[in-house]
Amino acid sequence: MERAYNISVFTENSIGILNRITIIFTRRHLNIESITASESEVKGVYRYTIVVNTSLDQVKKVVAQIEKQVEVLKAFFHTDDEVVHQEIALYKLSTEAFANGGAEKIVREHHARILTIEKEFTIVEKTGQPEELTVLFNDLSSIGVLEFVRSGRVAISKPMKTLEHYLEELEN
Amino acid sequence: MEKNIRGAEAVMRCLVAEKVDTLFGYPGGAIMPIYDALYDFKDEVNHILVRHEQGAIHAAQGYARTSGKVGVCFATSGPGATNLITGLADAMIDSTPVVCVTGQVASHLLGTDAFQETDVIGISMPVTKWNVQVTKAEDIAGAMAKAFYIARSGRPGPVLVDITKDAQFGMTDFEYKPCEKIRSYSPKPTIQMNDLNAAVDILNSAQKPFLVIGQGIILSGAEQELVAFAEKSGIPVASTLLGLGAFSPDHPLYVGYLGMHGNYAPNILTNECDVLLAIGMRFDDRVTGDVSRYAKQAKVIHFDIDAAELNKIIKADVAVLADAKEALSLLIELITPKKHENWLGEFRALEKIEHECVVNKAKHPTNGELKMAEVVNLLSEKTDGKAIIVTDVGQHQMITSRYYQYKGFRSNVTSGGLGTMGFSLPAAIGAKLGNPEKTVVAIIGDGGFQMTIQELGTILQAKVDVKILILNNNFLGMVRQWQQLFFDRRYSFTEIVNPNFTAIAKGYSIDALKITERNELDNGLDTLLNSTGAFLLEVVVEQEENVFPMIETGASVSEIRLN
Numbered sequence: 001m002e003r004a005y006n007i008s009v010f011t012e013n014s015i016g017i018l019n020r021i022t023i024i025f026t027r028r029h030l031n032i033e034s035i036t037a038s039e040s041e042v043k044g045v046y047r048y049t050i051v052v053n054t055s056l057d058q059v060k061k062v063v064a065q066i067e068k069q070v071e072v073l074k075a076f077f078h079t080d081d082e083v084v085h086q087e088i089a090l091y092k093l094s095t096e097a098f099a100n101g102g103a104e105k106i107v108r109e110h111h112a113r114i115l116t117i118e119k120e121f122t123i124v125e126k127t128g129q130p131e132e133l134t135v136l137f138n139d140l141s142s143i144g145v146l147e148f149v150r151s152g153r154v155a156i157s158k159p160m161k162t163l164e165h166y167l168e169e170l171e172n
Numbered sequence: 173m174e175k176n177i178r179g180a181e182a183v184m185r186c187l188v189a190e191k192v193d194t195l196f197g198y199p200g201g202a203i204m205p206i207y208d209a210l211y212d213f214k215d216e217v218n219h220i221l222v223r224h225e226q227g228a229i230h231a232a233q234g235y236a237r238t239s240g241k242v243g244v245c246f247a248t249s250g251p252g253a254t255n256l257i258t259g260l261a262d263a264m265i266d267s268t269p270v271v272c273v274t275g276q277v278a279s280h281l282l283g284t285d286a287f288q289e290t291d292v293i294g295i296s297m298p299v300t301k302w303n304v305q306v307t308k309a310e311d312i313a314g315a316m317a318k319a320f321y322i323a324r325s326g327r328p329g330p331v332l333v334d335i336t337k338d339a340q341f342g343m344t345d346f347e348y349k350p351c352e353k354i355r356s357y358s359p360k361p362t363i364q365m366n367d368l369n370a371a372v373d374i375l376n377s378a379q380k381p382f383l384v385i386g387q388g389i390i391l392s393g394a395e396q397e398l399v400a401f402a403e404k405s406g407i408p409v410a411s412t413l414l415g416l417g418a419f420s421p422d423h424p425l426y427v428g429y430l431g432m433h434g435n436y437a438p439n440i441l442t443n444e445c446d447v448l449l450a451i452g453m454r455f456d457d458r459v460t461g462d463v464s465r466y467a468k469q470a471k472v473i474h475f476d477i478d479a480a481e482l483n484k485i486i487k488a489d490v491a492v493l494a495d496a497k498e499a500l501s502l503l504i505e506l507i508t509p510k511k512h513e514n515w516l517g518e519f520r521a522l523e524k525i526e527h528e529c530v531v532n533k534a535k536h537p538t539n540g541e542l543k544m545a546e547v548v549n550l551l552s553e554k555t556d557g558k559a560i561i562v563t564d565v566g567q568h569q570m571i572t573s574r575y576y577q578y579k580g581f582r583s584n585v586t587s588g589g590l591g592t593m594g595f596s597l598p599a600a601i602g603a604k605l606g607n608p609e610k611t612v613v614a615i616i617g618d619g620g621f622q623m624t625i626q627e628l629g630t631i632l633q634a635k636v637d638v639k640i641l642i643l644n645n646n647f648l649g650m651v652r653q654w655q656q657l658f659f660d661r662r663y664s665f666t667e668i669v670n671p672n673f674t675a676i677a678k679g680y681s682i683d684a685l686k687i688t689e690r691n692e693l694d695n696g697l698d699t700l701l702n703s704t705g706a707f708l709l710e711v712v713v714e715q716e717e718n719v720f721p722m723i724e725t726g727a728s729v730s731e732i733r734l735n
Contacts, residue, residue: 012356015305016293023298064480070302070322073356170355 004033005059006083006155009048009066010040010073010163017071021048024065030054034087034152042163045073049085049155074166078157085155089133090115091124091140092147098122103143110136121146174346179309179339180205182346183273184213186316189348192244194235194605196220196228200248201288203275205340207246220605220634223626225252227598229259229330230624233268234602237585238560240393242323243270243602249277250288253334254295258592260330261299265589266414267391269328271319278338279307292334301329309342313349321351326359327478328391361477361493363502371473371490372506374447375405380515382445382470383407384430384438384459387414388452388477388496390582397500398451399423404504406511408519410438412453414588417578421557427519431459432723433570436530436732437522439723442467443730444518451475452496455485456589465728475499529734530720535575541714542690544568544643547697548575551613551641554697559611559639560585560603564596564620567649570719572615580610594623600638601630611639611701618644618670628680631706639700640682640708642673645715653718677708684708 011017018037025032033051040047052059059077066075093103095117103122107114112126126136130150137148174185183206187195195217199207210219222228225247232243247256253274263270276282277289293305302322306315312335319331375381383405389398395418402409402419408427409419419426428435430442439461442448448470453459460466463485474481474488475496482491492499534545548571551559557579563569563586578584585603587595600614621642631638652666677684683703687696693711700709721732 016297016303019294020297027298061480061484064482064484068478068480070354070357167355170358 002053002055004051004053004080005077006080006085006153006157007048007050007052007059007063007066007075007077008155008157009050009075010166011046011048012071012073013039013044013046014071017069018048020069021050021066021072024062025052028058028062030058030062036152036154040163042167045163045167049153051153073170076157078155082159083155083157085129085153086127087130087133087153088125088127088151089136090149091126091137091145093122093124093140093143093145095120095122097143103140106136106139106143110139112136176343177346178205178209179312179335179342179344180209181212182309182312182344183316183335183340184209184217185346186313186348187244188213188216189350190242190316190320192217192242194218194220195244195246196222196231196235196602197246198222198225198228198248198252199246200252200275202249202277202337203246203252203273203340205337206273206275206335218605219246220601220630222598223629224624225255226258226594227601227624227627227630229256229263229270229272230592230595230598231602231605231630232270233259233263234562234585234599235606236269236602237599238582238603239606240582241606242320243268244273245270246273248275248288249292250290252288253292254290256332257296257299258590260296260332262587262590262592262595263330264299264301266587267328267387268330269323270330271323272330272332274332274334275340276305276334276336279336280338282336292332296332299330300332303332303334305334305336306339307336309339309344312339312344313346317349317351318354321354322357326357360495361479363492363494363498367490367492368494368499368502368506371449371492372503374471374473374490375449376508378447380445381405381407381447381449381512382441383409383449383451384412384453385409385415385418385451386412386453387418389415389418392452392477392495392497394452394497394500395419395581397497397504401500401504401507404509405507406509407449408512408516410435412456412459413573413586414584415453416573417580417582417584420579421577422579425516427516428523429573431456432461433574433719433721435523435574436526436721436734437519439721439729439732440522441519443469443728445470447471447473449473451499452477454481460485461723461727461729461731465730526721526734542688542693542711543717544571544713545575547641547643547693547711547713548572548615550693551697552576554701555611555613559583559613560607562586562596562600562603562612562614564616565591565593566617566620567645567653567717567719568615568617568643570650593620596620597624597640598627598630600640601627601634601636604636604638612637613639613641615641615643617649618642618646618673619648619668621673622670625676628677628682631682632680636706638706639703640677640706641700642708642710643713644670644673644710645713645717646670647715649717650719652716656716656718658724673708673710682706682708684710686710686712688712
């Protein structure tokens with residue numbers, strides 16, 4: 001059965017490691033739904049969150065292949081209910097339409113934030129899960145959304161040893 | 173520490189520090205500083221000039237596979253580097269330790285489509301265990317140390333180090349520190365005793381246990397432990413293609429070669445055993461046939477050093493992450509001594525059927541054209557199974573795997589996983605340079621020979637004593653066999669018009685002989701084996717001979733056909 005899996009990968013900071021990870025998906029004809037990368041709580045260790053729809057059997061093999069890469073410290077996978085995950089979305093609206101179109105009500109209802117107001121455009125920000133971001137998009141569409149962008153998912157698993165703990169294991 | 177030397181010289185000093193005495197390569201613009209440095213190291217390092225970069229990496233593979241050392245090759249940027257890709261893929265899938273050093277355009281030209289610039293790091297990523305680009309002279313020593321460590325440790329594999337021309341020209345202080353640890357890389361697993369004990373419990377209560385071994389035995393140097401374990405446990409042993417040579421075919425517990433063109437008994441009884449113990453093998457589809465009908469009745473115990481191989485193809489009841497030698501050493505202690513005479517008898521009974529239906533006719537035909545099997549069988553007898561045999565890909569490869577009795581240490585070199593035609597001739601050059609005292613025979617089909625035929629020039633220039641045995645059936649025989657069996661004899665572009673091979677060999681000053689008749693075979697092989705220096709023997713064999721037994725694609729191992 002296919003479902004969404006959140007793959008967390010911890011790597012050294014080296015050129016090309018992102019490519020080494022993504023070709024593992026390409027080779028198996030797997031589409032990456034979302035991917036984010038940034039430095040983790042440990043300096044020099046990078047953390048990737050990759051979301052992919054696939055089977056349990058396939059995600060196990062993919063994670064094993066990721067962890068096999070020389071510069072990968074550790075890789076895990078979790079289902080959606082095993083992680084806390086969020087995305088951030090930015091919505092660019094015409095300031096004129098925004099002012100006239102009942103936008104205040106929509107922004108309030110969705111607990112979204114106004115990031116900036118310029119003469120020509122206003123940027124609204126909303127953090128949440130994909131469905132929430134989509135509902136806001138749909139509601140704002142009545143005013144007219146000029147641009148819309150989502151960050152891709154970041155996820156933290158609920159039960160997990162700390163990264164430092166794994167690093168200690170690897171050092172020994 | 174060396175003060176203020178060029179990056180190019182640092183590369184050479186790294187090789188010397190890693191005790192590299194032989195390497196294979198081809199110069200070009202972007203690697204010229206390294207070749208200039210090599211000029212001063214000619215006494216310490218024997219550089220073999222090949223005729224094509226693919227030849228360099230296959231030679232490095234042949235050298236590595238037979239010597240146990242890391243094979244090394246040099247190539248320039250652009251086409252030089254891309255010509256290595258087939259060999260990298262081959263070394264990756266067959267776990268061969270190779271370090272490739274490629275020249276690269278100067279770092280300020282990266283990404284500009286400069287002359288002979290190619291993104292070899294990007295291109296080679298899927299087919300290297302690790303690769304790295306070096307743009308500063310001071311980073312060379314560290315990169316090379318990591319390269320050798322990664323190539324040879326754990327499950328071995330190919331590594332590529334791409335060095336920009338400015339890094340080769342740049343000046344640096346040099347001190348070589350061998351790499352012994354990388355935080356993110358754990359090549360030597362610690363055996364979990366719970367797993368091992370679970371395996372032992374299953375093995376000790378097994379009635380029909382079956383041991384299948386792969387190249388992992390050879391790579392970990394576990395040949396002696398394997399014999400001791402087999403003899404104590406009484407478990408019959410079968411081998412994959414790359415495992416041939418790890419266990420003597422003369423041993424009473426040896427029951428044959430597994431897979432598509434393997435032996436009858438071990439394939440059929442895979443589906444009869446109650447415990448399948450797999451060590452250092454990866455359940456390639458050519459071994460398993462239809463996985464949904466592979467050893468379903470058996471408890472499967474799988475030992476491998478690569479965690480990604482465990483439960484990849486066949487779900488194991490007990491999977492043990494382990495080095496084969498360490499695992500076998502522990503198993504020897506824990507296993508209960510047993511004999512499995514009746515079970516072994518089942519193998520012998522099926523073996524008899526294979527001998528009657530296939531083997532005897534193949535090895536000792538009395539009329540008709542020469543058959544590949546009789547040539548290989550006679551070669552095996554004349555060399556007592558102790559030559560290093562380097563095969564190419566196709567019918568001759570399967571026939572050799574079936575009929576050569578590999579008894580020598582690291583004596584089997586073939587392109588298993590990738591199936592690279594053109595592998596044999598350059599790989600045999602590397603094998604000979606790594607084993608000057610041994611007889612090295614390259615057995616090649618007429619098709620594959622022409623894929624890397626230019627390496628005859630390497631044999632000529634470097635005076636490499638390789639015995640070349642061409643089994644010529646004027647067909648791309650394995651494809652033709654499939655066309656006959658599965659495509660209604662529609663021989664689409666498999667008939668091949670060949671040049672005069674002996675004339676070509678003589679053009680390279682290599683003595684050569686062509687034989688077509690059975691009564692010439694004995695003398696022909698003697699001439700090949702007793703020649704001084706390289707020799708080419710072309711044996712014209714039956715055109716439409718098929719390799720049997722055979723497990724058809726999609727069939728189960730127990731459905732192996734005898735004809």
